[in-house]
Amino acid sequence: MxxxxxxxxxxxxxxxxxxxxxxxxxxxxxxxxxxxxxxxxxxxxxxxxxxxxxxxxxxxxxxxxxxxxxxxxxxxxxxxxxxxxxxxxxxxxDEAVTRRFYDQHLDRFTSPTLVEAEHILFAASPDDALAYGLATGDARTTIRALQAAPESFAVLAQKHSACPSKEQGGNLGQIGPGQTVKEFEDVLLKLPAGALHPEPVKTRFGVHVIRAGRRVEGQQLPFDxxxxxxxxxxxxxxxxxxxxxxxxxxxxxxxxxxxxxxxxxxxxxx
Missing domain, CATH: 1.10.4030.10 (Porin chaperone SurA, peptide-binding domain)
Structure with a gap:
């Protein structure tokens, strides 16, 4: 000081x-x-x-x-x-010191869990209550449509999403910790493979419909x-x-x- x-x-x-x-x-x-x-x-x-x-x-x-x-x-x-x-x-x-540190902090030495993400973004500013409310309603309607016809995700993404990923049917590729906003990440990383989140997910970018694709679980990294x-x-x-x-x-x-x-x-x- x-x-x-x-x-x-x-x-x-x-x-x-x-x-x-x-x-x-x-x-x-x-x-x-x-x-x-x-x-x-x-x-x-x-x-x-x-x-x-x-x-x-x-x-x-x-x-x-x-x-x-x-x-x-x-x-x-x-x-x-x-x-x-x-x-x-x-x-x-030396190796004894580094081995002891490794054994005491195993949680630090794991590969991140990766989840293939699909989403549909209804863009709106959180500061615009009316637009944000309408976007939330549109997301709920889309979720119901996907629950009835899961195979329509790519078509609905191309039709409605405000994200450039709509050109890939809403597919963002593999997402790991720290690669997207917290609200999106918290939902995505907890979803089982193939699961559609049943509620709209709100972020500063707007309102998202999120579905998880293939998961690759984190693995313990070997000491060497x-x-x-x-x-x-x-x-x-x-x-x-x-x-x-x-x-x-x-x-x-x-x-x-x-x-x-x-x-x-x-x-x-x-």
Whole structure:
């Protein structure tokens, strides 16, 4: 947490971080209000200056380093990276560690359930009560027609649907979690294969008639398939914690004015 009092001068080890520098940094810290954004920006610059001061103390030179996209880092960024590489050590996540994590979080390592979706959309804005009501009535009428003649789904979709999928008889293909709006997904993923939902489904796009096609149930992913990703996740989390601790040590040993820092779990370690 950082408190910036009336935009007081921010000074780290005798070196001022100007208000102009903080103002320029604010754009990188979206927040609910200007005070919060200013505080986050000031804090990020304080942490950065602590790292640069420590790099100076240890005579860390700037090697040519690149980021994850292969772009060459600026000199100060390269010095910070070199400092962290030298001073922050984290153990590798071996197979025993990754296996234990896998066994404790089996629910995280499953393939998603996929359901082939068919729908007919009666477009209407939820803000237009009359149009939304008419669309709901049309959807109910269509559901009754489909209950009487299930084979007519494609024909009715081509005739009535406001979705481009009408050209495929209302078929959207396979849908998995997170691929459509929640109201639609909640209904579709619970339907048995071949089942027509008996009620209209309302979303921000309008009112839907939904039928489920073929289901492919989620399966447990084998450890061998995910262990490398688990190791990467655990090592990154360990590195973030170690950097946070390292920054806390630097902050406790530094003279900082204008900003109060408790903890160092900031943007440099996320």
């Amino acid at each position: 950082v408190d910036v009092l009336d935009h007081s001068p921010v000074i780290v080890n005798g070196r001022e971080i100007s208000a102009a520098m903080i103002a320029a940094e604010v754009q990188n810290h979206p927040a609910t209000d200007a005070v919060e954004a200013w505080a986050a920006a000031a804090r990020a610059l304080v942490l950065r200056q602590l790292l640069l001061d420590e790099a100076d103390r240890l005579d860390i030179v700037s090697d040519e380093l690149t980021d994850a996209e292969g772009r060459t880092l600026a000199e100060e960024d390269a010095r910070i990276e070199a400092l962290l590489e030298q001073e922050v050590q984290c153990p590798a996540a 398939l995910v262990h490398e990703k688990i190791a990467q996740y655990l090592e990154e989390a360990s590195f973030r914690r170690a950097v946070s601790q390292y920054l806390s040590i630097l902050a406790s040993a530094a003279k900082i004015e204008g900003v109060e820092i408790s903890g160092a779990d900031g943007p440099l370690v996320q």
